[in-house]
Amino acid sequence: MPLLRLENLTVTAAGENGVKTILEDVHFEIPALSVTALVGGSGSGKTTAGLAVLGLLPPSLRVHSGQVIFDREDLMAATPQRMREIRGKEISMVFQEPLSAFNPVFSIGRQIEEVLEVHTPLNRRQRQQRVLELLDAVGLPDPKRTSENYPHQLSGGMRQRAMIAQAIAAGPKLIIADEPTSSLDVTLQAQIIELFKKLQSELKLSILLITHDLGMVEHLADHIIVMTQGRIAEQGLTREVLMNPGHAYTKELMEALG
Ligand SMILES: Nc1ncnc2c1ncn2[C@@H]1O[C@H](COP(=O)(O)OP(=O)(O)O)[C@@H](O)[C@H]1O
Numbered sequence: 316m317p318l319l320r321l322e323n324l325t326v327t328a329a330g331e332n333g334v335k336t337i338l339e340d341v342h343f344e345i346p347a348l349s350v351t352a353l354v355g356g357s358g359s360g361k362t363t364a365g366l367a368v369l370g371l372l373p374p375s376l377r378v379h380s381g382q383v384i385f386d387r388e389d390l391m392a393a394t395p396q397r398m399r400e401i402r403g404k405e406i407s408m409v410f411q412e413p414l415s416a417f418n419p420v421f422s423i424g425r426q427i428e429e430v431l432e433v434h435t436p437l438n439r440r441q442r443q444q445r446v447l448e449l450l451d452a453v454g455l456p457d458p459k460r461t462s463e464n465y466p467h468q469l470s471g472g473m474r475q476r477a478m479i480a481q482a483i484a485a486g487p488k489l490i491i492a493d494e495p496t497s498s499l500d501v502t503l504q505a506q507i508i509e510l511f512k513k514l515q516s517e518l519k520l521s522i523l524l525i526t527h528d529l530g531m532v533e534h535l536a537d538h539i540i541v542m543t544q545g546r547i548a549e550q551g552l553t554r555e556v557l558m559n560p561g562h563a564y565t566k567e568l569m570e571a572l573g
């Protein structure tokens with residue numbers, strides 16, 4: 316039983332020039348306790364696929380047909396209230412730019428605590444303790460001080476760690492990480508990759524990693540899904556696909572890697 320299964324998901328956009336297909340028959344599975352990479356060029360539909368899973372498509376996009384099954388539950392049939400429960404608790408998302416994901420007027424600790432308040436039975440004192448543990452778990456020094464900082468007071472790398480702390484706060488089964496390192500320099504990228512690796516095995520969760528970075532894919536992902544123009548070009552075990560790429564786009568990516 317896969318943790319997540321997209322079945323022939325088709326997403327369309329209604330625009331002035333008629334209806335445009337953004338995702339066409341997207342079909343894949345994510346096993347429990349795995350890391351799956353979703354790769355593809357800019358505009359290929361990777362972010363849209365992630366947002367569709369979470370029920371967060373912008374108003375101009377809609378699911379035309381297909382299904383999203385998460386942990387045996389049909390998310391297309393879930394109520395808005397159920398989706399709010401699932402987001403943050405069962406599935407959480409890490410974005411490329413943590414500065415825009417955090418609210419600038421609340422401290423980091425307050426914003427992580429809010430996730431615990433919504434999704435766990437912990438009382439205030441327990442939540443505050445848990446925030447410090449979470450900040451420590453993602454490798455942030457001086458958790459007490461960091462929790463009191465506002466988002467703009469942290470460096471880019473620290474902010475990304477704080478967002479990962481928020482993403483794991485309520486013990487999700489799946490993290491969707493959308494280009495989580497592309498705003499960081501190379502050294503920091505490597506550190507964040509290591510952090511994901513550690514958290515995945517320690518916390519026994521699955522990660523859907525959206526990325527352009529084949530180095531990161533090789534390091535982290537058991538499975539790879541390659542998208543072009545809203546469709547799946549190929550998918551399979553990472554080492555098999557990368558050793559013997561079947562699609563022109565995958566070959567191009569490999570060549571770019573050198
Ligand atoms: N709100 C929207 N309305 C109309 N088209 C959109 C919207 N969001 C994204 N698109 C289009 O959907 C396609 C896929 O976008 P996206 O999922 O962001 O790709 P990726 O994350 O792979 O770069 C692009 O052609 C983009 O222009």
Ligand SMILES: [Mg+2]
Nearest residue numbers: 361362363493
């Ligand atoms: Mg994107």
